[in-house]
Amino acid sequence: MENQNSVFYHVKNNVGVIEFDQPDSKVNLLSSAALKQLEVFLEEIRSNSMLKAVVFVSKKQDVFIAGADIKEIEGIKVPQDGELKSRAGQQILDKIEDLRIPAIAVIDGVALGGGCELALACHYRVATFNEKIKMGLPEVNLGIIPGFGGTYRLPKLVGLTQGLKMILTGKLISSREAFKVGLVDRIFPQKNLDILLDQFVDEVSAKGYHRKPRKEKTIQEFLLERTSLGRGIIFDQARKTVLKTTKGFYPAPLKAIEVIKSTYGLNRVTALSREAKAFSELVATDVSKNLIQLFYLTEKYRKLIVPGTESIAPLQIKKCAVLGAGIMGGGIAQLLSSRKIWVRLKDVHYDAIAKGLKAASLIYQKAVKARKIKEFESSVGMARITSTLDYSGFQDADMVIEAVVENIDVKKNIFKELSAAVSSKAILCTNTSALSVTEMAKEAKDPSRVIGLHFFNPVERMPLIEIIKTDLTSPETIASALQCTKRLGKTPIIVKDSCGFLVNRILLGYVNESGRILEEGNRVEYVDRVMTDFGMPMGPFALSDEVGLDVGFKVLQILEKGLGERFKPVGIFEKVYQKKTFGKKTGKGFYIHGKKRIPNPEIYGMITKSALPDPQRSEYLKRMVYTMINEAARCLQEGIVDNAETVDVGMIMGTGFPAFRGGLLRYTDFVGPENIVNDLLRLKEKFNAERFLPCDYLNNLSRANKKFYQDPAYNE
């Protein structure tokens, strides 16, 4: 395969045509091999004095070049290798830039990373109105920076502000946006691309390839872009924004700022050599490797197919009824409606429905404010949600999602009632976070159509959905739920029906442990800080406030009942729960949520122990994180999920477990299961607590000196 060409060249009407067409692939990648083939043709073009221009086109539908080959990047183990790869690519792309005839990239599909950098090395870029076009430099998402001249050429072309924005966030833009910021010179309708491209070639070859330099549109923009003081402000702002969003855990964007700051306006040779150097410093790091693994995982799970359901045509969901119009129900309704699914929202009184509609509307309004959607899209979306107190309008629903209070009797009753209200083809889902889906299914007329669809709060932001299958769930139902999850733009994991499923079970053991640490005489914000410093988006108490202790406490009780003593809510949670200070929704929980969030002093009145003189940071971290690891291993042991990958996807997408650590179990492998087992045993002794006892799965790994990801399946 490797020897097969993926770059082709011919001359037509005195125009050189470079075609990218990787064999046996839906996309083109800018692999080392492809670059080498390209180099040969570039030499040929350089020596052909008859040519008036050269165009770079793709033979793939909706793809120009999807980027460099990630497998190659993954394979770089030492910085020097990275520098060499980067230099090699840079030098070949330089040859495009150095051509004496106009070089034109014709973009009719995604042009990402290396693909975008190739286009940047051309003198002109034309695109089509193809909606599938995405352009950008998403390298930071893999823990690296652009290494083929992107940091040098993009800011030069589109200006510092826009260039930094694209490189630091990895944000991709459409062809219209690309045209607006000057990344492409023209956009043509796909239909007449050939004719219009010919005209464009004639036009630029006649007047030479010098484009007018970029012009700033406003005085403010001019001052920022064109004065060293202004540029200083831009870099400063960029740095602040990066630190705010990454909290300093991700070195790539900071490195990108450093490179661009030190090369902006300098000559190509210096700029590119600095870029290659910086690239090399990132490419072999653990963070980058972890992010690349995560990238594979995300791709895999986004396209997840459950074995045995491949040939099943999933039910197309046109209308979905949602029961329970709280914040969660409202969020689910919003999500469904935004994906063109009609929603019938039911609750027992209109006040609850009003809250749900308001929650949905707020999500839309936020998106409008962030300019992600237009105002009309918000009203069209809201128009897809209707409400009811009875079961009217349920008859033609393809799916029902129940999101009422976490009470098994209430839920069982709903499933009984639902069977009479819906058609026999409808799929019945519960959004329970811990209760038995099987018990609910047994109440339904057709238990095979019942499945768990566990959304995470806040629905619009959390990318995970746990799909809970019971022994009674039919493959059709699983396939349809999976299809629906994908349509909602969420990443699914398939979890067996068992108390607390996967994510909450792992998470709540950790939250409970944090409560014990608090009770030992620690400060709320200190314990939270331990976890945010580890990379969690928020600490356990902030999380509790966010979700609401009313929910958390109930789930803990359910887990205690189903899984045992270790989930018994610790005293402080019980006390705060009794006080009804549930968190954000009541304005007060572990924190007081005013204009600024401050720790709630009342908490310390509920703790008998006096403050500790010397809190033990690393010990706390171990107690909290290792509790999660032990529980995750138990889940694998019990077959709740199939493999370590599912745990890691679940924890990263469902709880915001730090992506740069690769996931909970990848982190475990990094620390070494043996070390963790030893620590757990020590903790068990120290606190005389069974909860720390390492489970068999973990013990076995440790004894065999194996890792979670040492399963041969992960080393394909």
Added chain:
Amino acid sequence: MERIAIVEGIRTPFCKISTLFDRVSAQELGRIAVRELIERTSLDVGVVDEVIFGNVAQPADAANISRVIALLAGIPITTPAFTVHRNCASGIEAVTTASLKILSGEAQCIIAGGTESMSNIPFLLTKDLQDMIFKWGRAKTIVEKAQIALSFKLKFLTPRVGLHLGLTDPVCGLNMGQTGEVLAKEFGITRKEQDQFALLSHQRAVAAKKVLREEIVPVIPAPKYQAAVESDNGPRENQTMEALAKLKPIFEKQTGTVTAGNSSQVTDGAAALLVMSEKKARELNLEPLGFVRAFAVAGVEPQRMGIGPAHAIPKVLRKAGLTLKQIQAIEINEAFAAQVLACLRALDSQEFAKEFGYEGIIGNVNADILNVNGGSIALGHPVGATGARLILTMLKHLKRANLNLGLVSLCIGGGQGAAVILER
């Protein structure tokens, strides 16, 4: 001939101008009614052949509002929609147009209705200011611009109120309320009679609050989504003659009798009806609320527009081969108490019958069967929606009271009257 079935209907609550539905557009009100109609009937939207809505103010941001409503409510894009306008009878016009389409075999199932957001009728710029802005855009030099700026006068800023323009007849020059005064004088209707009529409307509407809920879908209005509006907010629980007597005439300050209290309220609301050929309804196993037996529209002098029903009613009765005596329930829209009372007098008058050849058809209207659940004086009159509301209210009433024949009629600004006979 095939009968036209009205299978089901639903409406939003009617809310006084600038109150609960202040920020809800006419298209949104219409959308709510149509979508709920679909939800409650579990209608397969694929069977709908056309959507026809009546609307008077024709919002600038929803050209052909019927199409906007249809698409927002989930009617397939392949299903056409158009908007009708017969001023105050636009909601009836939607139903009669639907009936004609079905009768001619053009359609079998139509969603018809009416919608109006009087809160959202815009204020207009003066033509002077509009011209100025236009010229400014074309001016090339600073001198030209300066000249234009100097032509500015403060009075250019006084807006023209769209609502008032719409309620003023450009042919006779009278405001709708003034046409009420014309009839009050002509028929000698006193202020007290009008106020009594208004009081009864409120009393009946208040008493009917519960039964009216059967035709109302509760609405939780955007953008605040604070609480559900479950009923009309026009009817006053404690309306009294004293309170009504205190109000000053608004259209003829010194000599008039028409007040805000004995006129219909300016209101927002929408109603939607599912209209089908009887055959189609049976095919889909739907039990119709009732049927359209006959309809008619008559023209009158614009300055006497309120007398329209007195001509439309005999016209429709004649078409149906019925007399007024046979009708078991009547709704005459209460644009103004004076106007309804004038119609009643005319219908009961021998001379009137003789003059126009209505002998044997018209006669006395029994007050006990007229507007039994209150009328627009209490419930409000969202002009484009009222016609559809009257049909809906009548059909639900016929069903509840187990009656067979009902008649609804409206006066129409511009000088017309419309009437429809419904049967079960």
